[in-house]
Amino acid sequence: MAATIQVSEEIAAKANLIKEEANKLFANKKYEEAIEKYTEAIDLNPNVAPYYANRAFCNTKLENYGLAIEDGEKAIEVDPKYAKGYYRRGVGKYALSRFKEAAKDFRIVVKLAPNDKDARGKLEDCEKIVQRLAFEAAIAGDHDVKRASDTINVQDMLVEDSYDGARIDDGQVTKEFIDDMIDRFLKQKKIHKRYAYEIILQCQKYFTQQPSMVDVDIPVGQKLTICGDVHGQFYDFMNIFKLNGRPSETHAYLFNGDFVDRGTFSLEIILTLFAYKLLYPKGMYLTRGNHETDDMNKVYGFEDEVKAKFSDTMFKIFSETFVTLPLAHLVQKKIFVVHGGLSSRDDVTLDEIRAIDRIKKGQPGQEGLMCELLWADPHPLPGRRPSARGVGQRFGPDVTDHFCKLNNIDMIIRSHEVKQEGYQIEHNGKCVTIFSAPNYCDSVGNKGAYINVICDKEGEYKLDYVQFDAVDHPKVQPYSNRFRGF
Structure with a gap:
């Protein structure tokens, strides 16, 4: 867990109000503006894991998966038991075809939140893809395997x-x-x-x-x-x-x-x-x-x-x-x-x-x-x-x-x-x-x-x-x- 930075109640309350503004911008699909507001909230109070997870969600919507992974990691540093941090990091990794790493994150989410059907479904999808890729890699070494294009008449x-x-x-x-x-x-x-x-x-x-x-x-x-x-x-x-x-x-x-x-x-x-x-x-x-x-x-x-x-x-x-x-x-x-x-x-x-x-x-x-x-x-x-x-x-x-x-x-x-x-x-x-x-x-x-x-x-x-x-x-x-x- 990252070291907690001392923040006054007044500053924490201000950060929370800015987070609420960011949530409204997100709901209106103004993702870049929402990111700016979440960043403001984080600058005021870096001790709140959901701020990073929410910013990660915005970056996912903008297909900035590298930044989404970084924000997921920051959320985890703040709170190692925060399931959504692992979830956001897992989604970013999945989007970049890092399926084994994504599966590890979704496995942690399922452990932290056993009733999360969505995370469990994503984990199953990842595991299936990893198995299929392993099978495809194995048969790729067989030089006698025909290209699909050569099998069609x-x-x-x-x-x-x-x-x-x-x-x-x-x-x-x-x-x-x-x-x-x-x-x-x-x-x-x-x-x-x-x-x-x-x-x-x-x-x-x-x-x-x-x-x-x-x-x-x-x-x-x-x-x-x-x-x-x-x-x-x-x-x-x-x-x-x-x-x-x-x-x-x-x-x-x-x-x-x-x-x-x-x-x-x-x-x-x-x-x-x-x-x-x-x-x-x-x-x-x-x-x-x-x-x-x-x-x-x-x-x-x-x-x-x-x-x-x-x-x-x-x-x-x-x-x-x-x-x-x-x-x-x-x-x-x-x-x-x-x-x-x-x-x-x-x-x-x-x-x-x-x-x-x-x-x-x-x-x-x-x-x-x-x-x-x-x-x-x-x-x-x-x-x-x-x-x-x-x-x-x-x-x-x-x-x-x-x-x-x-x-x-x-x-x-x-x-x-x-x-x-x-x-x-x-x-x-x-x-x-x-x-x-x-x-x-x-x-x-x-x-x-x-x-x-x-x-x-x-x-x-x-x-x-x-x-x-x-x-x-x-x-x-x-x-x-x-x-x-x-």
């Missing part, structure tokens, strides 16, 4: 006469097929599994042949629309096309990662994106995000969603396909587009990024260049700092400026962070965050946004920022079980 899959949707003939995805598929999705209907497999496997083959950084050139008089995270919010995703036009041979889109997880229609989004990629190879570009990874998909719903709607085999094939997605794009030779951000090194060049052997590496892990491209965040102060997320790092305006000068580019566009207005321009205009999931998780109340990059004349471009609000969507039980929305 779509030609052997019979499409029943009763199937009333459009069909893919001779492996060719058509505009008519995509229009029919989208209409089915909007009505919460599925396409036949044969066509889902065909789309995924064809995209996997295509992306396997691409470099880790893809060049995108916009013809004069045309535009490229750059979108950020859409996170399974299919009806908001389709609203982008309603407002801005669907992909075509003359209007390209670049979706900058995090297509899946969180929302309940991730499968519909990724199949739509993949189908458009097959129809218009130069009309749809996709960047891998930190949620196109196995660790995230186990926690935030995509794995469970695909298994519920189709099968475990299909999820495995998605996993093998996500590995092939490019890590970045270079637009007009001047705009570097990446999901997360910049590296912890000052000497990273575009050529190095282009040459990353992403397919061999597979999952990005929690350190190194590939991880940082998917996880890093900008920071307003110079230099680099530890990430509030617990993975990657934060980079300042001087880091962005150096990277742009070193590589002779104008700016970077990245995603990865919810922004209240849908986008944010930082680092003297050289770093832009774009986020395209309005009212994120049905709770944040933010706008979504996208950027139209318009090519006026050869070698010149302009950026047009467009904001939009969330639209209604069917209420479907989330797929990520007990961890949805933490």
Whole structure:
């Protein structure tokens, strides 16, 4: 137990009043403001474990899992028998795929609070995942184990006469097929599994042949629309096309990662994106995000969603396909587009990024260049700092400026962070965050946004920022079980 700091009754009462203000801000989903108030209360009276636990909950809502873990630890230092401190630390560790450590924390919660059914359920989930990961690691050593993608023969899959949707003939995805598929999705209907497999496997083959950084050139008089995270919010995703036009041979889109997880229609989004990629190879570009990874998909719903709607085999094939997605794009030779951000090194060049052997590496892990491209965040102060997320790092305006000068580019566009207005321009205009999931998780109340990059004349471009609000969507039980929305 941490040493108690002497605090007068008057100061303790004042701290408690500030905590109540923070609670009201939290209830109104103003998490950053609530954090400031909880911090005020802690500064006045650092002896109250719930202040840290409450601040940890706010940081969890903001996906600052590293800070949530730190606050859980501080709550435990103040009161080693405070169950919620272990709970908050456990949730943070689980969110970062540190499943064994999370299980230890939830085990302590269950011991301290035997009637806590929620904690017991989380412990059971952790233990199941740890067992499954151990099994997967064991069979991974068997070199005779086939990739799931190699076990599927779509030609052997019979499409029943009763199937009333459009069909893919001779492996060719058509505009008519995509229009029919989208209409089915909007009505919460599925396409036949044969066509889902065909789309995924064809995209996997295509992306396997691409470099880790893809060049995108916009013809004069045309535009490229750059979108950020859409996170399974299919009806908001389709609203982008309603407002801005669907992909075509003359209007390209670049979706900058995090297509899946969180929302309940991730499968519909990724199949739509993949189908458009097959129809218009130069009309749809996709960047891998930190949620196109196995660790995230186990926690935030995509794995469970695909298994519920189709099968475990299909999820495995998605996993093998996500590995092939490019890590970045270079637009007009001047705009570097990446999901997360910049590296912890000052000497990273575009050529190095282009040459990353992403397919061999597979999952990005929690350190190194590939991880940082998917996880890093900008920071307003110079230099680099530890990430509030617990993975990657934060980079300042001087880091962005150096990277742009070193590589002779104008700016970077990245995603990865919810922004209240849908986008944010930082680092003297050289770093832009774009986020395209309005009212994120049905709770944040933010706008979504996208950027139209318009090519006026050869070698010149302009950026047009467009904001939009969330639209209604069917209420479907989330797929990520007990961890949805933490």
